[in-house]
Amino acid sequence: MKVYVPRDSAALSVGAEGVARAIAKQAASRGWDVSVVRNGSRGMFWLEPLVEVETAQGRVAYGPVSTEAVADLFDAGFLAGSKHALCLGPTDEIPYLKQQERLTFARCGIVDPLSLSDYRAHGGYRGLQRALRLAPDEIVIEVINSGLRGRGGAGFPTGIKWKTVLGASSDQKYICCNADEGDSGTYADRMIMEGDPFVLIEGMTIAGLAVGATKGYIYCRSEYPHAFRTMQRAIAIAYEHGYLGESGYLGANVAGSAKRFDLEVRLGAGAYICGEETSMLESLEGRRGQIRPKPPLPALEGLFGKPTVVNNLITLATVPIILDKGAEHYRDFGMGKSRGTLTIQLAGNIRHGGLVEKAFGITLHDAIYGFGGGTASGRPLRAVQVGGPLGAYFPDSFLDTPLDYEAFAARKGMLGHGGIVVFDDTVDLAKQARFAMEFCAIESCGKCTPCRVGSTRGVEVIDRIIANDNRTKNLELLDDLCELMTDGSLCALGGLIPLPVMSAIRNFPEDFDKPAPISPGIFDSKNRETHPWR
Amino acid sequence: MQAWDADRAQARIRELERLPGALLPILHALQEEFGYIHPDATPLVAHALNISHAEVHGVISFYHDFRHRAPGKHVLKICRAESCQSMGCDALVQHIERRLGVQLGETTPDQGLTVEQVFCLGNCALSPAVMLDGEPYGRVSPGVADFLIDSATRPQ
Numbered sequence: 281m282k283v284y285v286p287r288d289s290a291a292l293s294v295g296a297e298g299v300a301r302a303i304a305k306q307a308a309s310r311g312w313d314v315s316v317v318r319n320g321s322r323g324m325f326w327l328e329p330l331v332e333v334e335t336a337q338g339r340v341a342y343g344p345v346s347t348e349a350v351a352d353l354f355d356a357g358f359l360a361g362s363k364h365a366l367c368l369g370p371t372d373e374i375p376y377l378k379q380q381e382r383l384t385f386a387r388c389g390i391v392d393p394l395s396l397s398d399y400r401a402h403g404g405y406r407g408l409q410r411a412l413r414l415a416p417d418e419i420v421i422e423v424i425n426s427g428l429r430g431r432g433g434a435g436f437p438t439g440i441k442w443k444t445v446l447g448a449s450s451d452q453k454y455i456c457c458n459a460d461e462g463d464s465g466t467y468a469d470r471m472i473m474e475g476d477p478f479v480l481i482e483g484m485t486i487a488g489l490a491v492g493a494t495k496g497y498i499y500c501r502s503e504y505p506h507a508f509r510t511m512q513r514a515i516a517i518a519y520e521h522g523y524l525g526e527s528g529y530l531g532a533n534v535a536g537s538a539k540r541f542d543l544e545v546r547l548g549a550g551a552y553i554c555g556e557e558t559s560m561l562e563s564l565e566g567r568r569g570q571i572r573p574k575p576p577l578p579a580l581e582g583l584f585g586k587p588t589v590v591n592n593l594i595t596l597a598t599v600p601i602i603l604d605k606g607a608e609h610y611r612d613f614g615m616g617k618s619r620g621t622l623t624i625q626l627a628g629n630i631r632h633g634g635l636v637e638k639a640f641g642i643t644l645h646d647a648i649y650g651f652g653g654g655t656a657s658g659r660p661l662r663a664v665q666v667g668g669p670l671g672a673y674f675p676d677s678f679l680d681t682p683l684d685y686e687a688f689a690a691r692k693g694m695l696g697h698g699g700i701v702v703f704d705d706t707v708d709l710a711k712q713a714r715f716a717m718e719f720c721a722i723e724s725c726g727k728c729t730p731c732r733v734g735s736t737r738g739v740e741v742i743d744r745i746i747a748n749d750n751r752t753k754n755l756e757l758l759d760d761l762c763e764l765m766t767d768g769s770l771c772a773l774g775g776l777i778p779l780p781v782m783s784a785i786r787n788f789p790e791d792f793d794k795p796a797p798i799s800p801g802i803f804d805s806k807n808r809e810t811h812p813w814r
Numbered sequence: 815m816q817a818w819d820a821d822r823a824q825a826r827i828r829e830l831e832r833l834p835g836a837l838l839p840i841l842h843a844l845q846e847e848f849g850y851i852h853p854d855a856t857p858l859v860a861h862a863l864n865i866s867h868a869e870v871h872g873v874i875s876f877y878h879d880f881r882h883r884a885p886g887k888h889v890l891k892i893c894r895a896e897s898c899q900s901m902g903c904d905a906l907v908q909h910i911e912r913r914l915g916v917q918l919g920e921t922t923p924d925q926g927l928t929v930e931q932v933f934c935l936g937n938c939a940l941s942p943a944v945m946l947d948g949e950p951y952g953r954v955s956p957g958v959a960d961f962l963i964d965s966a967t968r969p970q
Contacts (some may be wrong), residue, residue, distance in 0.1 A: 290937050293952035325952075326937035464895030467936040502842075502879050503891075503935050505948045546835075549877035553931060566837030566863070582835065626939060628900035633939025656901065665896055669933075699938065703900045715899070719933065727875075761840040794947055 281314045281359050283307075284332040284339070286389065288474050289506045290319035290467065295347060296329040302350040303331070310354060317779040320475015322389035323635030324376050332371055335361035342783040376651060379726060381613060382637045383621050383704060388475040393395045394513055396521050396529075399478040405529070407600030413535050419490035420446055423599065425607035427619025431460055432555070433696040433772070434591030435618075435685045438599075441589060444579040445491040448505045448587035453493035456564065457581055459500040459507075460548050460555040463668025465627035465699030469593040471502065471506035471635060476597075478512035478529075481543060483596035485534060486603055486727075487589055488541040497583070498545040498593075500561050511545045518543075518654045552669075552723040556771045557590040559725060571727040571771045592697070594623055615641035618684045627650045628665075628701035638683075645679035648702060659704035662713075663788065667696025669719050670776035672783035673709060692786075709788035714742045720773060731774025734765045738781065748796035751812050755785065755792065815884075816848040816898040822847060831862045837873055841880055842851035861865055885928040886921040888966040891945040894931045897938035906942050907931075913963070926967045 285291075285300040300316050303461075310324070320332060322341075329351075330343035340361035342353060349366060355366040359791045368374055382388075391398040399405070402772045411419050415421050445453060457480065461469040472480055484496045487629055500508045518529040527533040532540045551569045553559045558572035574605030576777035582588025598620065602610045611619045616641035626633045631653035640646075644664060655661050672693035674681070674736050717738035726732045736759055744754045762778030769775040784790055816822070817835055826843045832865025837859070844855050860870045861968050873877050874880045876949040890911065910929060911917050913923050937943035954962075 289950045289954060290940055293940055293943065293950035294939050328940075461936060462934055464897045464934045465938045466934075467938055470936040479931040488935070501936075503932060503945070506950070546838065547878075549838060549842070550879035550932070551877050560885075563834050563838060566873070567869075568872050572878075628897040628938065628941060630939070669896060698898075701897045701900055701938070707900065712899075715896070721935070 281312065282317055282335075283314055284317045284319045285507070286321045286706060287318035287393070288328075288389075288476075290325050290506070290553055291321050291328040291330070292506065294328050294344065298347040299329045299331065299350060304349045306354045307372050308348055312359065312458055314359065319343040319391065319636075320388045320393050321471060322371065323385070323471060324374070324632070325634045326632050327368065330368075330604070331358075333361055337361065337370065339371045341371040341374065342366045342608065343368060344608050354546070355417045365449060366464040373673065376632065376634070376636075377650070380637050381621055381639050383601050383613070384479075384594060384633065385471070385476070385621060385637045386601065386748065387479065388471055391476065393475050393477055394517060395511060395515055395557060396478065399476075403604065404533070404600070405479055405482055407603035408482050408486055408529075408535060409666035410603045411489050412535065416446055416492060418601070419486065421488070423438065423602060426602045427498040427607075427614070427617075428595065428598060428610065430592055430686050431594035431598070431623070431697065433463075433670075433694065435507060435695070438591060438595055441579055441591070442487065443492050444577065445493070445587045445589050448580050450587050452495070452584075452586045454489055454583040455487045455491070455493045455496035455596075456557075456560065456587055456588055456590045457484055457496065457593050458555060458557060458560055458590060459498050459504075460560060461501060461504075461697065462552040462555045463595070463670075463699050463702035465491075465665070465668060465695050466625050466697045467627075468623040468625055468635060468698065470504050470507045472503065472593060472597050473511045477511050479530060479597045479600055480511075481514060481518050483531065483599040484543060485529070485541045486599050487596060487635055489539060491587070491589055493587075493589065494540045494542060496541065496543045497564055498543070498553070499564060500545055501548045502552075508545060508547055512808070515543050515545060518586060527729060551725075552719075553771075553773055557774065558771070563589065568707075568725070570727045572771055576675050586606075594697075597726050615639070615682065616686055618686070622683055622695070622698050624651075624683065625697075625699045626702070627699055629655045629657055629704045630702045631656050640684050641682050643679065643685065644674070644681050644700070646681065652700075652702070655702060655704045657704045657706075659706065661702060662705040663703040663707050663709060665701045665703070665712075665780065667694040667700070668699055668750050670694065670772060671696050671718060671778055672701075672779045673712060673787060673788040674783070675787045686770070692779070692783060694776065708746060709784040709791040710742070712790075713781045713784040714739060714746070716777055716784075717742060720777040728768070728770040728774060730765045731766035731770070731777075734761055734769075734774060735777065737761060738765075738777075742781075745792055746797065750790075757786075767773070818846065818848050818852040820854060820858065823852070823858055827858055827862045836863060837865075837870070838877075839924065841874060843871075845880060848884070853882075873896050878923045884925075888926065888947050889930065890963070890966070891930045891932040891935070892918070893933070893935045893943045895934040895936075895943070896898040897934070898942040901941040906954060906956060906959060909961070910959055913917045913960065922967075927963065
């Protein structure tokens with residue numbers, strides 16, 4: 281009998297490890313032959329630890345399961361899928377999952393992440409098999425035709441980027457996967473690394489074949505130790521384990537094709553800026569993560585000065601299904617210029633937080649209320665921040681915005697990596713605006729003046745606004761500073777941090793028009809005790 | 815974690831120095847071994863990679879992860895990013911600081927516990943989130959934080 285208990289970090293964070301041990305122990309003491317598979321997460325985090333059992337009628341889910349509940353589940357006969365207060369019925373019938381369109385996440389939470397045979401049994405490596413039959417430019421055309429755009433936030437057409445790298449001549453090219461998922465409210469990259477790492481390996485291998493790169497690096501943030509270790513193990517397995525007498529999936533003879541692709545996962549070191557592609561390349565080369573001016577584009581002069589594909593993890597993990605099912609299949613999902621699916625990540629003050637993969641075009645409202653069930657606190661929703669710390673704060677009157685790159689841009693927002701952070705009515709947008717500038721000051725790489733100096737000046741100006749010190753003039757000054765940072769910064773950190781700041785002022789002006797608090801500097805610990813917001 | 819040992823450090827550097835872009839992997843290895851980057855490591859690394867002391871120092875000081883002094887026996891990282899803010903992480907930080915009598919970035923006087931801030935642990939559907947010695951915890955109320963701190967610092 282098979283029982284599934286996730287090994288995903290979020291599941292572990294609410295006790296999945298103890299539950300897995302308790303199930304093994306109960307099974308042993310009752311003489312049942314149970315194998316506990318440590319899968320990834322299905323992405324319904326309010327139900328974690330979500331335990332599934334394999335029955336004749338398919339997988340049946342129970343959750344959230346605590347260690348204490350395990351004996352009771354055995355008593356109730358959960359191994360046969362019996363009724364229990366925690367029983368959620370057949371997993372695939374849970375509305376949250378059933379209403380999704382899972383392409384990139386088709387296997388996540390279903391397979392054993394470190395089983396190559398499981399991966400293949402669920403459609404894995406079919407994309408690579410097809411890619412091996414195509415010429416490099418045919419692979420690139422397939423990706424262009426799919427309409428896939430970079431999922432890291434910028435939304436640049438992936439196939440066009442690949443075409444540039446394919447067209448560059450060099451003795452060495454690289455594929456770099458950006459897994460420095462630093463935006464608050466996002467965890468899709470982590471879920472793939474922990475739940476379906478082979479799909480990333482396959483996607484990067486296909487990218488290598490497409491552009492003629494023989495070496496890949498995954499830049500994984502250090503805040504994800506479990507993802508890093510799972511990725512390391514998956515890569516080792518892909519190198520070692522030939523399948524049914526074939527050669528391995530990495531190394532000098534990828535799947536018996538006589539083509540080479542080597543892959544390594546590297547660890548970041550806690551710098552948000554290394555999610556910016558040129559900073560990431562600097563970091564991979566062993567330097568401070570300071571951004572490089574563009575041009576030259578990394579596609580022409582990237583890692584170690586060689587032509588390099590830099591793609592977000594979700595982008596690369598989506599490539600296998602495009603190759604497997606064809607560009608049209610993928611392109612049929614979505615709206616306007618946003619084709620395919622978006623991996624929405626519901627986060628913050630939300631009742632049913634989790635991963636929702638849907639075709640582009642569903643509204644913020646449907647994501648937050650239809651899937652998310654409203655706020656976790658039960659209080660009214662007041663603001664949402666979409667797209668991480670560089671994304672705009674939207675009021676509830678903007679919830680009709682469809683999740684689409686252009687629709688967000690039209691409202692001076694940014695879809696980014698698809699993270700949605702919900703705030704209830706206790707939020708203070710002046711405080712959030714100040715935090716945005718403070719975050720920029722902490723994380724600025726220091727390369728350009730608008731970001732390095734502007735962010736610190738921004739904190740000071742917002743402090744004066746909050747303190748009601750020449751408020752009107754300081755709001756004008758902040759507007760001017762934000763314009764300068766937008767136009768003058770070298771990269772998206774300084775260039776986009778005005779987005780949360782100005783959207784907070786524009787959409788929540790009342791929060792910047794309150795009586796002055798006792799003391800500014802809310803994040804200075806010496807002020808914590810006295811500040812009315814704390 | 816063990817006390818600084820130049821020979822041991824040299825051995826770890828040797829294992830990794832041939833990697834392309836070896837500096838971050840080396841620094842991670844040294845911090846994993848000793849809990850921080852000892853000042854004496856700088857010349858060893860610089861020599862191994864044929865770069866200047868300044869370059870090594872510049873990289874160590876650029877990244878938030880690399881510590882300049884030994885941390886406590888346990889390390890508690892508390893997420894302070896937007897998602898956790900929306901679920902009250904500021905109150906959680908205040909609670910933990912008050913309880914331990916230290917501020918973020920500091921270590922308790924008995925060297926038992928270091929508390930650090932972090933911007934996002936990728937557990938944003940279960941905010942507020944913390945990480946204790948590399949293990950994630952979600953939906954961390956002040957009560958849960960007390961439990962974690964008690965279990966980590968309880969005398970063995």
